[in-house]
Amino acid sequence: MEDIYSRLLAGDRRAVARLITLVENGDPAADEHIRRLHEHTGKAHIVGITGAPGAGKSTLVSSLTKVLRARGLTVGIVAIDPTSPFSGGAILGDRVRMQDLATDPGVFIRSMGTRGALGGISVATNDAVNILDAFGKDMVIVETVGAGQVEVDIVRLAHTSVVVTMPGGGDEIQAIKAGIMEIGDVFVVNKADREDAGRTYTEILMMLEMSDRPDGRMPPVIRTVATTGQGMEELADAIQDHYQYLKREGLLEKKARERILAELLEIINRQVARTVTRALEEDPEMIDLVSKLVETREIDPHAGARMVIRHLLKKG
Numbered sequence: 143m144e145d146i147y148s149r150l151l152a153g154d155r156r157a158v159a160r161l162i163t164l165v166e167n168g169d170p171a172a173d174e175h176i177r178r179l180h181e182h183t184g185k186a187h188i189v190g191i192t193g194a195p196g197a198g199k200s201t202l203v204s205s206l207t208k209v210l211r212a213r214g215l216t217v218g219i220v221a222i223d224p225t226s227p228f229s230g231g232a233i234l235g236d237r238v239r240m241q242d243l244a245t246d247p248g249v250f251i252r253s254m255g256t257r258g259a260l261g262g263i264s265v266a267t268n269d270a271v272n273i274l275d276a277f278g279k280d281m282v283i284v285e286t287v288g289a290g291q292v293e294v295d296i297v298r299l300a301h302t303s304v305v306v307t308m309p310g311g312g313d314e315i316q317a318i319k320a321g322i323m324e325i326g327d328v329f330v331v332n333k334a335d336r337e338d339a340g341r342t343y344t345e346i347l348m349m350l351e352m353s354d355r356p357d358g359r360m361p362p363v364i365r366t367v368a369t370t371g372q373g374m375e376e377l378a379d380a381i382q383d384h385y386q387y388l389k390r391e392g393l394l395e396k397k398a399r400e401r402i403l404a405e406l407l408e409i410i411n412r413q414v415a416r417t418v419t420r421a422l423e424e425d426p427e428m429i430d431l432v433s434k435l436v437e438t439r440e441i442d443p444h445a446g447a448r449m450v451i452r453h454l455l456k457k458g
């Protein structure tokens with residue numbers, strides 16, 4: 143148990159798997175290891191891959207990873223499955239798709255459910271990314287199904303955000319709704335083997351030209367066929383170019399600062415919630431008293447909540 147930290151730094155994959163399970167379960171036993179690992183983080187290029195269900199993200203990650211490996215990079219993969227109540231292993235489909243990577247010691251793959259994760263995917267995912275970073279992976283890829291807030295979370299987490307679309311299905315419209323046109327760094331039209339792919343490609347180019355991006359940058363749009371590997375070299379180039387761009391423009395530090403701030407807020411929120419829950423459990427009379435006051439209409443619920451918070455703060 144205690145030597146998870148040293149085993150992990152020595153390259154033991156089981157220690158990595160073990161620690162990710164601890165963070166996934168919100169086990170406080172992970173805290174000490176995470177704290178000690180912190181000084182070994184900050185070296186990996188963190189890449190978020192997001193897109194509609196079935197867009198081909200897992201296939202693409204697998205295909206992309208082969209190209210990155212050929213370029214000599216080691217890769218960590220965290221696949222987030224927001225619907226899965228299970229943890230500790232890849233869902234069957236992903237396991238099949240990513241099978242040939244599983245035996246490569248330069249690759250570490252992990253699927254995570256988000257069950258019970260307070261504040262969405264953030265804390266556990268952040269921890270998993272940090273663990274793989276400390277483990278020495280050059281690139282850490284986070285795959286997640288895009289759904290509004292999740293996309294935004296991933297953008298905060300990653301240095302480079304890749305948005306995967308596919309022909310048809312009105313994905314493009316959804317992408318606009320989520321404001322993803324403004325924040326994606328690299329766009330992919332996957333399933334370029336389908337005949338309506340050309341139209342989707344043009345639509346995305348047009349939307350990007352019209353969009354008002356805070357970075358004033360025109361992101362690349364890349365056509366891929368994840369199942370055959372077509373376009374994967376260009377995609378790897380685009381991802382690596384974006385990282386160089388961040389470095390060149392001094393934006394990497396800014397991203398890192400934003401990431402740490404978001405991470406801190408998430409952790410503070412979680413710890414405050416835990417502390418409050420515990421304090422309320424220890425003092426059932428107080429909450430009882432306040433709910434009676436609300437019930438008899440002497441105070442409103444907001445004032446009641448403020449009373450409780452003030453009381454807890456005074457107790458320290």
Ligand SMILES: Nc1nc2c(ncn2[C@@H]2O[C@H](COP(=O)(O)OP(=O)(O)OP(=O)(O)O)[C@@H](O)[C@H]2O)c(=O)[nH]1
Pocket residue numbers: 193194195196197198199200201202235239287332333334335336366367368369370
């Ligand atoms: N024709 C074609 N099919 C593809 C391509 N890429 C992926 N697929 C297929 O699309 C299906 C979904 O692929 P996945 O990689 O599981 O997609 P995903 O985005 O990870 O799906 P979720 O994780 O469930 O959201 C699979 O049957 C793939 O074989 C492609 O470039 N062309």
Ligand SMILES: [Mg+2]
Pocket residue numbers: 199200201236285
């Ligand atoms: Mg997938």
